[in-house]
Amino acid sequence: MVQKVRDYLRDALVTIGILMMATVVAYVLYRMSNMETNTPLVYCLGVMLIVMYTSGYKWGVLASAVSVLNINYFFTKPVMKLNFLLDGYPITFIFMLVITILVGTLTAHSKERQKIMLESEKEKMRANLLRAISHDLRTPLTGIIASSQACLENPDLDKREMQRMLGDICEDSNWLLNMVENILSVTRIGSGDAAVKTNPEPLDEIISYSVRNTRKRYPQAAIQVELPQAIVMVSVDSTLIVQVIMNLLENAIKYSGSEEPILLKAEVVEKLVRVSVRDYGRGIPADRMKDLFGGTYVCKDARSDARRGMGIGLSLCRTIILAHGGKIDGKNHEKGAEMYFYLPLEGEEHESENTDIDY
Amino acid sequence: MNQKTLILIIEDEQSIANSISSILNSHGYKTMTCGTGKEGLTMAASHCPAAILLDLGLPDMDGNTVITTLRQWSDIPIIVISARIQEEDKVDALDYGADDYITKPFTTGELMARIRTALRHTIHAGNMKVFRSGELSIDFERHQVKVGEEDIHLTQIEYKIVALLAKNAGKVMTYDRIIKEIWGPYADNNNRILRVNMVNIRRKLEKNPAEPQYIYTEIGVGYRMSDEEPENTDGQKE
Numbered sequence: 001m002v003q004k005v006r007d008y009l010r011d012a013l014v015t016i017g018i019l020m021m022a023t024v025v026a027y028v029l030y031r032m033s034n035m036e037t038n039t040p041l042v043y044c045l046g047v048m049l050i051v052m053y054t055s056g057y058k059w060g061v062l063a064s065a066v067s068v069l070n071i072n073y074f075f076t077k078p079v080m081k082l083n084f085l086l087d088g089y090p091i092t093f094i095f096m097l098v099i100t101i102l103v104g105t106l107t108a109h110s111k112e113r114q115k116i117m118l119e120s121e122k123e124k125m126r127a128n129l130l131r132a133i134s135h136d137l138r139t140p141l142t143g144i145i146a147s148s149q150a151c152l153e154n155p156d157l158d159k160r161e162m163q164r165m166l167g168d169i170c171e172d173s174n175w176l177l178n179m180v181e182n183i184l185s186v187t188r189i190g191s192g193d194a195a196v197k198t199n200p201e202p203l204d205e206i207i208s209y210s211v212r213n214t215r216k217r218y219p220q221a222a223i224q225v226e227l228p229q230a231i232v233m234v235s236v237d238s239t240l241i242v243q244v245i246m247n248l249l250e251n252a253i254k255y256s257g258s259e260e261p262i263l264l265k266a267e268v269v270e271k272l273v274r275v276s277v278r279d280y281g282r283g284i285p286a287d288r289m290k291d292l293f294g295g296t297y298v299c300k301d302a303r304s305d306a307r308r309g310m311g312i313g314l315s316l317c318r319t320i321i322l323a324h325g326g327k328i329d330g331k332n333h334e335k336g337a338e339m340y341f342y343l344p345l346e347g348e349e350h351e352s353e354n355t356d357i358d359y
Numbered sequence: 360m361n362q363k364t365l366i367l368i369i370e371d372e373q374s375i376a377n378s379i380s381s382i383l384n385s386h387g388y389k390t391m392t393c394g395t396g397k398e399g400l401t402m403a404a405s406h407c408p409a410a411i412l413l414d415l416g417l418p419d420m421d422g423n424t425v426i427t428t429l430r431q432w433s434d435i436p437i438i439v440i441s442a443r444i445q446e447e448d449k450v451d452a453l454d455y456g457a458d459d460y461i462t463k464p465f466t467t468g469e470l471m472a473r474i475r476t477a478l479r480h481t482i483h484a485g486n487m488k489v490f491r492s493g494e495l496s497i498d499f500e501r502h503q504v505k506v507g508e509e510d511i512h513l514t515q516i517e518y519k520i521v522a523l524l525a526k527n528a529g530k531v532m533t534y535d536r537i538i539k540e541i542w543g544p545y546a547d548n549n550n551r552i553l554r555v556n557m558v559n560i561r562r563k564l565e566k567n568p569a570e571p572q573y574i575y576t577e578i579g580v581g582y583r584m585s586d587e588e589p590e591n592t593d594g595q596k597e
Contacts, residue, residue, distance in 0.1 A: 177464060200551055202558045205576045208569050215570075216466075225569035231558045233551070238578050239446070264569075 011054040015063050018053075022046030023070055036075045043067035047100045048107055057108035064100030133183060133312060140172035147172075174217065178250075182316050185243050195323035196237040200346045203232040203266050203273060210245035211264065214253075221253045222261035228268050235346040240320045244328075247313040248277040248339045256281025256336060268345065272326075276340035283332040292330050293318040317341070363389040366474065367408035369399035369425065370440065371418050375463075379412065382467050383474070396420035400428055403435065410436045410477045413457070415448055422448075423455045430456040436477035446579030453533050453580070460531065460580075476529030476586055490525040492585050495564065495573050497525045506564060516541065517560050520553070521584075524574060529586035531577050557582065 026042040047067060051060035072082055147165040151157065157165075189195055204227055211223055234241075245264070252262045258281035266275045284292065293314050321328040321341045328341035366383055370376040371394040380390045391406060393399050396417045403411060411429070415422035426437060439452045439460040449460045461473050490497040494507045502518060504511040513521060519541050524532060534550040541553075561568045575583045 174464075200554075202554045204558050204561065204568060205554070205578070208561075208571055209576045209578050211570055212575070225567070227569055231555055233554075242578060 007055065011059050014053050015050050015059045018046050018050050019063055019066060019070070022067070023074065026071075026075065030075060036071075039071055039075045040067075043071065044100055044103060048103055051104045051107040052111070057104045060104030060108065061101055064097055064104060067100060068097050129312070129315075133179070136312060137176065137179060140176050143172045144169050144176075178217075179312070182243065182247070182313060185240055186316060186319065188237065188240060189319060189323045196240060196320075198235045198237055198324070200233045200235050201238045203227070203234055206234070206236070206238055206241055207245065207264065207266055207275075209238075210242045210249065213242065214246050214249045218250070218253050221249075222259070223249065224261040224263050226263065226265040226267075228266060230268070232266070232268060232273060233346040234273055234343050236324055236343065241324070241343075244317045244320050244341065245275065245277070247317050251313065251339070252277050252279040252281075252337070258282070258336065269342070271345050272342045273345055274340060274342050276338055278333070278336065278338040280336040283337045284330055289330075293328070363387070364410075364478065365389045365391065365406060365408045366410050366412060367399065367402055367406065368392040368412045369394075369396065369417065370412065370414040371395065371416070372414070375414075375440075379470065382470060386471060388474070394418070396422070396425040399425060403429060403433070408435060410438065410474060412438050412440055412474075414440045415452060416442075423451055426452060426455040426457050438473050438477055449580050450533055450535075453531065454535070458530060472529070479529070479586075487526065490528060492525075492528060492573060497522060499526075504564075511563050513560065513563060517556055517563070520556060521560060521564070521574075524582055524584035528584040531581050531583045533581040537581065 022043050022045070026039045029038045029042065030036055043064075044067075047060055047063045050063045051057055054060070069082070073080065076083065147169045151162060151165055188197075207225060207227060211225060214221060214223065249262065249264065256262070256279035258279060260280040262280075263278040264276075265278065266273065268274075318328050321343070324343055326341055326343040328339070330337060330339040332338070364387075366388050368376050368379055368383075368390055370379070370392065373394070376392040376394070380392055383390045391402060391408065393402055394417075396419050399411070399413070399417075402408075413422055413425060417425070422439065426439075429435065429437065436458045437456070439449065439457045440463060441449050441452070441460055442463050452460060458477055459473055461469060488499055490499070496505045497503070498505075499522060502522075504513055504518065504521060520537060523537060523540055534553060535548065538546050538548070538550060538553055557574070558568075561571055561574060564573055565571045573585050575585065577583055
């Protein structure tokens with residue numbers, strides 16, 4: 001509601017501003033050449049600009065009506081008086097009105113068309129993502145079906161074999177669930193200004209929750225955490241940011257190929273919060289650097305689970321961070337890879353707000 | 360306690376109901392399952408189970424309606440089973456009177472812990488003098504908080520929060536509930552002051568605030584005090 005009123009005000013100001021400018025320009029031209037032939041053209045230009053910079057074309061139509069009155073009032077004799085009975089002028093005015101309205105609606109239409117183009121572009125991206133996801137989903141599903149069928153059809157399979165297959169099923173379905181959760185979280189992201197529903201959250205909690213949930217899935221993972229001394233609040237959709245950190249941690253655990261502890265570090269850099277996940281493994285291959293977040297990055301690994309791409313996870317991370325008005329990137333350091341993102345800080349740092357009464 | 364405690368499972372997804380049922384059976388509980396809210400209400404009334412596991416997405420009625428209806432005549436512990444990314448639903452369910460929730464997919468350990476907590480609360484709630492969890496101990500009479508042998512100095516508000524969580528250990532407490540209990544019913548709904556206090560509490564209580572072992576965050580919902588029983592549980596029984 002407030003947004004609507006603000007938009008309305010903005011459009012009104014733009015309209016008035018441009019009309020005033022047009023009047024000044026037309027007046028200067030008129031004084032220089034003493035001819036009023038340029039005047040309607042200047043106003044035409046003004047109306048076009050108004051249509052371009054306001055929403056819809058109602059402002060353009062309004063502006064063209066005002067322009068016609070302006071020309072009558074300021075530029076035709078008697079100056080500073082409205083006079084509709086001048087010879088020929090009524091026709092000029094009608095033409096002027098029709099032309100400005102036409103120009104206005106045309107501009108508005110082309111703006112509309114641009115919007116539609118943008119929409120269809122988005123639709124295409126969505127379709128591509130869906131295709132990539134379905135492909136990724138099919139592989140583990142096939143595995144699950146095959147393993148469970150094997151178990152069902154051979155009831156006298158030896159116990160070790162059975163356990164192994166059940167283990168595969170469990171791992172595959174966990175992976176699938178993680179994937180589905182990633183996809184679900186995309187649906188939390190809207191479009192436009194209010195892309196995500198944010199709440200002020202302490203950074204400590206987001207970090208510790210992410211670590212705890214990652215530990216649930218990878219109990220042996222070595223993760224070292226560094227937090228800033230001050231209590232830092234960030235305005236975020238916590239579920240989404242947790243998802244990002246978990247994705248980054250998971251990538252580091254699965255793809256770094258190193259047992260050295262992963263360093264998850266949060267720090268305040270100027271007015272931003274920087275969260276980084278640093279591993280000490282093989283690093284990001286140079287040819288992948290360019291399109292790290294494009295959704296196509298699949299880690300080429302000698303091991304059999306190389307089919308599992310980390311690409312969708314990363315492109316999702318980027319979507320989430322961008323929706324929060326932050327940025328995300330990755331780089332190699334001397335001994336491995338580092339993925340990091342920045343988020344805007346919420347307000348100032350907080351000191352303890354209580355009086356100190358000891359118990 | 361294992362004279363076949365009865366647990367009612369209200370879950371329309373047959374495979375999930377079956378697996379929960381067999382997990383519970385293998386741990387010595389008796390179970391009943393049903394797939395609709397209506398059936399669930401009738402069974403709860405006629406069999407008086409010790410606890411109810413309730414899925415929120417039932418085909419015939421809203422899970423929260425089941426909770427409110429049940430709460431009109433009974434305080435059987437209700438544990439809600441919910442999917443992730445549904446914080447609002449969980450918070451609603453807790454506000455309507457559910458005791459706890461568990462998020463799909465859960466491990467056997469988690470499920471058993473929730474059920475134990477729910478059953479324990481009906482047995483002795485309120486008259487606890489000392490709370491212990493791991494190295495942490497809270498003496499409610501002397502307002503004393505210790506980790507191991509070390510005294511922890513908390514501010515008044517911090518102590519109140521910790522005590523509240525400890526008295527409800529194992530159960531999730533929503534932000535709103537904590538705020539109402541600590542700051543009163545007219546307190547601002549803004550949970551920021553609570554969150555900041557919690558960060559301070561954690562830095563005082565936890566060995567590693569990045570991986571808390573006493574107070575867990577339930578993101579978007581609230582906090583939960585760990586009720587992992589220490590080896591010697593004498594302190595709790597009196």
